[in-house]
Amino acid sequence: MRSLLTVALVVSLLAVSPVAAGNSPTPNATATPASQQPGPPTIYAVYPDPVAGGDRGEFVVLDVPPGTELGRYALGDGHSTVELPNGTTESRVAVTTDPRLVRNLTDTPVRGVNGSLELANGGDQVSLRRGNTTLQTVRYAETTEGELGVVNGSTLHWQPLGATDRPVVTGGPADVRAFTLPDAPAAPLRAIRRADERVFLAGYTLTSARVADALLAAQRRGADVRVLLEGDPVGSRTTAEAQTLDRLSEAGVEVRLVAGPHARYRYHHAKYAIADDRAVVLTENWKPAGTGGNSSRGWGVETGQPRIVDSLAETFRADAGWRDAVRWSTHRAGRRFERGEPATESYPRRFDPERVPVNRTALLVTPDNAQRDLVATLDGATTSVDVVQPTVGGWDEPLLRALRRAASRGVRVRLLLSSAWYVREENQRTVTRFEEWAKRADAPLEARLADPGGRYGKIHAKGAVVDGDQVILGSLNWNEQAATSNREVVLRLDGRAAGDYYGRVFDADWRGGRPTLPVGPAAAVLGVLAVGGLAARRVEFEGENA
Known part of the structure; x- marks a missing residue:
């Protein structure tokens, strides 16, 4: 910033002197105090x-x-x-x-x-x-x-100029649909596949043919379909994504990208969709590795709370309607695209989507209001804070200071970070520093790297469970740059049932597990290699801003 x-x-x-009504005082005239x-x-x-x-x-x-x-x-x-x-x-x-x-x-x-x-x-x-x-x-x-x-x-x-200044918006009691990835890859598309009036899809990237199919089907049903993405993602745009956006644009879907020297946000990193009167908010990208269920551990939720849906639609219109949101056909002219490695693994389904009641849902966006709200939520914790992140920011940044303050009050804090090869060393240093601090401060704080154990490929979820009855999930990586420079969207769900659902997912990922083979055709190949005493692993690179 x-x-x-x-x-x-x-x-x-x-x-300001009071002025009596009329040109002159009358018995019935009264002055405004x-x-x-x-x-x-x-x-x-x-x-x-x-x-x-x-x-x-x-x-x-x-x-x-x-x-x-x-x-x-x-x-x-x-x-x-x-x-x-x-x-x-x-x-x-x-x-x-x-x-x-x-x-x-x-x-x-x-x-x-x-x-x-x-x-x-x-x-x-x-x-x-x-x-x-x-x-x-x-x-x-x-x-x-x-x-x-x-x-x-x-x-x-x-x-x-044009950056929004949105307040925190809350929706009252309702049932929401909680889901996790890679376990339930159909869940993010459920609302889109039912829409016949509007679909506004916001993301960082979009490479999934399944998602494109769902958008085009909604358009054929008469829905107003619009897409808004980041113009310059880390690592460049892939040929597969360019082909996907060409397909949508040529079919008449309005595809815009936030880009240019006067872009209001460092990255348009939000991941959500508005489908008729439903909203879907995710931690994952619209790609096979994310919403396709082929790699990442992610969290998501679908809600029909009117204030949340309406406010999220207003955010989309504000972002897609500004001059830094350029049409895909204009943006792609003269550009070259990189060949990307597709994610093709499959994983066991252990956590089914669940309909859970919430007392309240808060819609947070960055850079407008999210960091203040999240720090206040952590500062209000009394018993436990469980955080899952691909990686986190600097030691003295607001969210990490809030975690240490919570632990200093006696709140049990657990921080689970990705063990993917491209962040493993950095995250291990973070884990070590937190562990050393906790020992010196005699504070109940633990940190560790995730052990996927064949249940998913890598941690990409960005969430937390606070006191067992507040859930934070969305696109926000917990670092100062993302919180103050990016467009991110986060939901805070208040309710014991929501806390129980995502808490079970967190607990399973915290425990890790003995590595098991991915299901599907790849399992047979890996099995043969295992018999021969060999280990093979292929990973897909995603930058920390993804």
Whole structure:
């Protein structure tokens, strides 16, 4: 993330005199108490360095209390002042001298002003005034082109224009469908295969022919089918994926990729689908190794909670509708694609999908709100925290500090990490450091590398069970970059039954097991090698951001 720039923020509130109704007092006239009058606007954000030539499209975003008469106030840039337009306005408004251009840059309602409001790229100040009184001043140093500076206490947080600021959304009591992979590869497609109105599929990558078949079948049933993926995945895009996206695009499915120099997120890493009135949230990619059940241990859930479904659909539209979401046909022009190794193994089915009741579900997204919520959840743990991750971030990052705080309170913490060859050494160092810390602190914390034992190929799940009755699952790798720079989607499920289901999966993976042979044609070959005293293993590489 870009560094935070210091902002001097000075606010003084004016006392607003009550005004009686009418032109003169009457026996029945009553004055509105000052305490009930709306307060003054405040500066929410500044956009001083547009991408457009000549810095056209600068604007200032104000938070305006309902009922505020905007025309009483003015904005100044240290050199000139512009009066705000008359009339009351929405709770948030973008003020600019170039309203036609700015309406294409933001979903915030736009108000045009006359005069000159010029915000220097090398550093400047913006002041909100009423009469001769300055109510608030925001100062900033050098800017980055195309970024919005959002006032955050005494600092400015710079973020790409168009990045969302979504709150945590919760859904009430309901039954959800819990499942795990590779055990139940049909589960992620269940809702898509039933949809006939809409399917919005978001992912990091999409190579699965099964998923493409389901999307095309939904389109033939009349559903509005759209796909949104990462434009530049780690390790490059494979030929198989390019062919899959060609197939969808040529059939009329809208396929877009988040890409380009002004992309709002480092990676579009979310993994979910909206299918009619159902939502599916996953830890896995839409590929044979993930949703196909051919390699990865993953967690997933399907829910029909209206607030969760609607909010997730809004997130999809916000991400797919912005200018950094380019059409596949445009993105693929002139690009070369890499040959990938297909995942073809199969594994025993030990955990069937289950319908489980939850008291509440919370929808979290990054970088907007997820890390704060997850840290608070860990800080509220009282008995146990079980975490499964492919790998984790730095020792002093917020989520890992929260794990150690929990253990320091006497909460039993277990951290299970992948033993895949490409992260094994790094994860072993993490395990060793946690074990040494736990011994010094006399804290009930354990960490280990997973032993798949033939039940799956590698750990790719990103989840946790807290106190046995809260489940966290989604696309978020527990590291600071993913939490603050990527688009990720996470669900928090509150309920003992959900905790029991995913807790059983975690316990089985924590215990590991004696290696067993994968089922299917490969078993016979490996059996012959075993008789000869040989060991053979083929693994598929996936970067830690997958």
